[in-house]
């Protein structure tokens with residue numbers, strides 16, 4: 001393994017008596033797509049929330065790109081390149097796809113999302129926005145209002161917005177949730193070329209997607225990582241089969 005970009009050690013988070021993260025330890029290699037899988041309630045969302053800074057761990061450390069970020073707030077982590085994907089709920093429905101991405105480009109340039117009106121009209125923001133939309137296969141939809149896009153396209157737009165901020169590492173929570181088979185396949189085609197450019201921690205219920213994309217997978221059960229390894233090793237692991245994958 002080359003130098004990991006993210007190292008999680010002993011991460012622990014209780015909700016009452018439930019340990020949603022239980023001395024969780026794993027590392028993510030720079031430039032890789034790293035799957036985080038596990039049964040319902042295993043602690044995947046709780047892990048993402050602690051990595052993004054929305055949730056404070058009760059114990060343990062998080063190191064990102066050589067710095068201990070455990071106590072950093074969300075915006076400081078985002079500024080350092082660790083970003084979680086936006087949710088559809090954060091799209092501006094009346095703005096076009098290009099205008100939505102222009103806002104994210106503007107955020108990258110250090111401005112706040114507050115100045116909505118100027119961002120919509122600034123040509124220097126439109127050009128990079130169109131470039132990102134092009135890479136995500138949304139060029140033809142640039143001038144459609146976000147509300148008129150299909151569900152799969154809205155998820156692609158979310159991803160376009162976060163990529164426009166040029167993250168070093170992306171925390172992606174179920175990018176294919178609610179998608180048709182065709183839309184999922186399109187999303188995989190978008191994510192695969194990001195390998196080597198952006199490190200991705202991928203939480204995903206669709207095992208076909210995870211096993212096809214991930215360079216390494218961590219399996220969570222009851223807040224603990226029971227294994228981290230390449231897909232073939234994880235698939236063959238007896239504990240994983242018993243706890244989660246069955247005959248997948």
Ligand SMILES: Nc1ncnc2c1ncn2[C@@H]1O[C@H](COP(=O)(O)OP(=O)(O)OP(=O)(O)O)[C@@H](O)[C@H]1O
Nearest residue numbers: 015018019020038039040041042043044045046047
């Ligand atoms: N805000 C909260 N308050 C109380 N308990 C919580 C809270 N968030 C999560 N939990 C509990 O923590 C455990 C882990 O939940 P989490 O949502 O992280 O799991 P998950 O792996 O993301 O599940 P799923 O696959 O169903 O989304 C569960 O037992 C859940 O009920």
